[in-house]
Amino acid sequence: MANITKKIRTLFPQATFEGDENKPLVVIPNAQWHELAKALRNDPEMAMDYLVTIVGMDWTENLGCIYYLMNSVTDEVVGVKVLAEGTRQQPVIDSVADLWPVAVTYEREVYDFFGIIFLNNPDMRRLFLNIDWVGYPLRKDYDANPAINPVSTESERQTDFTDVYTRNEKGEVVKNEVRVFQKDDFVVNIGPQHPATHGVLRFRTAVDGETIKKIDVYMGYIHRGVEKLCEDLMYPQTLHYMDRLDYFSAHNYHHALCMIIEKAAGIEISRRAQVIRVMMDELSRIASHCLFIGTYCMDLGATTMLFYTLRVREQILDIMEKTCGARMTFNYDCIGGVMQDLAPDFVADVKALLEVLPKNIKEYNEVFTGNVIAKNRMEGVGVLSKEDAIAYGVTGPSGRASGWACDMRKHMPYSIYSELDFEEVLATEGDSMARFKCRLREIEESAKILAQLVDNIPDGEYCVKVPKMLKLPAGSWFQITEGCRGAFGLYLESDGSPKPFRLKIAPPCLPQAAAVDHITRGQKIADLITIGGSLDYIVPDIDR
């Protein structure tokens, strides 16, 4: 870290540094930003090739963005803060879409929420909200009066054009209209009501015969505005939204938010609570991957697999229900530990699960993995190279299937993961089959973690005392954890009040959806379902 800070200091004397010395935030004016981004991206020693997220910010006096960049090998993270130029009516920042392809989508999100225009971004449309939406909802002065943006049953206005903002010779910002598709493209609409899009996602697909030319992913059919809602709630109240983003990673996301709040407030939690949290995370992972296998096989036509895999999932839900009292939205982790102690037969139940798991996995392999139809439909379909996985930020089992070692439990160990013995599942093929197999093998690794912990749950209190009115010191924190579907980033900024000033959620599924266009180009349209299913995105997680 010190190395890269020194480099920035010598190359860019205008840059200043904020925050503590170990993890400083580089502050750079917009004029130098693109140059700095290029230098960081192409640094021969430690190229920051993975753009974790772009956090849009409204500090009331000015708007801006915080970029989090990461090196995919050494796992070093750099945060760069860029203030927007121009007036509040038209704030501008230079786009970095030419350096990281996933930035196209991230910048569209920031534009949608804050109205910051990114110069030279090839696709500067709104991402989640209608084109006629008035105002930018995450700005602090947003008028939430429902009369301004009423619920309408009329179909929303659609356009074939997108905007590209550039600077002309005089330095003025000009808007150019560009077609999303070519003029004579044949565009097929898939979704949002489609049984195989795993939720309400819509693909506008340009096809040439049966071959996909381009996909325009249309999101926002389940955008619920969680980030804005959190700004009006006390810290313990913000937690329960984490259950409803990626509802399969409910425990993992809860864990992540609890950890970042505990880190900010300086709360130490007991060893028992940590073990319980990790066990619940791993149980969720198994349940999530089981459901993935079931629904994915169903997408490919093997309906019976769903019944086999849900058998294991129901067994896990029973374990969780006994302890947490719910089948899906558990709301179990809380600031300071967990809500209540483990159910008396938790240990016995987990052991029973571990006993049946190997038999079940063997059965899945016999029924499906070795099947010749499954092989033909999955092998070599939707290949994502390692470089592209990093450039698009496709993390989790989908990224690891392309050979990118990105398991945050290994690379940025949190909680007690550094003490545990488990393998990071990697493959090299990068096709749908590899993504499927990676998840299958991850179930085994999670079972291994559970087996290590089940007999070693220490005694102690399950929750430490935390003040009811929790206030965090002013400052900002960023953290990446591993959800069931990949790297889950959280950015928290506090101004010292009992409510978060900004809580940015960087979900793993958004980059996966953004990569669909890249992966499916040139593939057959029938394989779109195979590829989309194998990426395993959850739409409420994309849209938040």
Added chain:
Amino acid sequence: MEVTTKSMPYEAFKDNEYIEKLVDELRASGTNIVVGSLDKLINWGRSNSIWPLTFATSCCGIEFVSLGAARFDMARFGWEVARSSPRQADFMMVAGTIVHRMVPVFRRLYDQLAEPKYVIACGSCAISGGPFLKSYHVAKGIEDIVPVDVFVPGCPPRPEAMIYGIMQLSRKIKVERFFGGVNRKQKQEEFLAAHPVEGVKD
């Protein structure tokens, strides 16, 4: 009159007054012996084979998947034929949040369902907006968009609650008047009056 299903005794239902009131209303002008008996026969068939539309936006949809799987097994009651096309479905289980952008799509799906059609609002989001009530982009309940027959509370409701909700729907179907009631054909003029098309005169 006791309106019940084969799988659950009458006393086990919690809101029998409501269904009795509905029966009284329908029977107020008396029942024709021939048509009434035919109604009964057809409704017996209809209430035991209501097909849902595969429509899920978020968490509740996953519980609906569990409902279809072996443990809760909605096939026991004749509801297992989940259709992906609204034209083949009888009812719509609105499982999940409905947001601004989804409202026109949702309304169109409802319009595409063939009569007689029913809607179950499943989960607190569909009922009132639920935890997202204060959001700028969430519709505050689907009752303003489409008529709702049954509300199933929960976040998400357990599969058992969903079974109970659909059973209530099938009880409702049992007492309806089919001939001259729900099966009434809508005239073209009536349909166009209810669904005006911009720029087109009737």
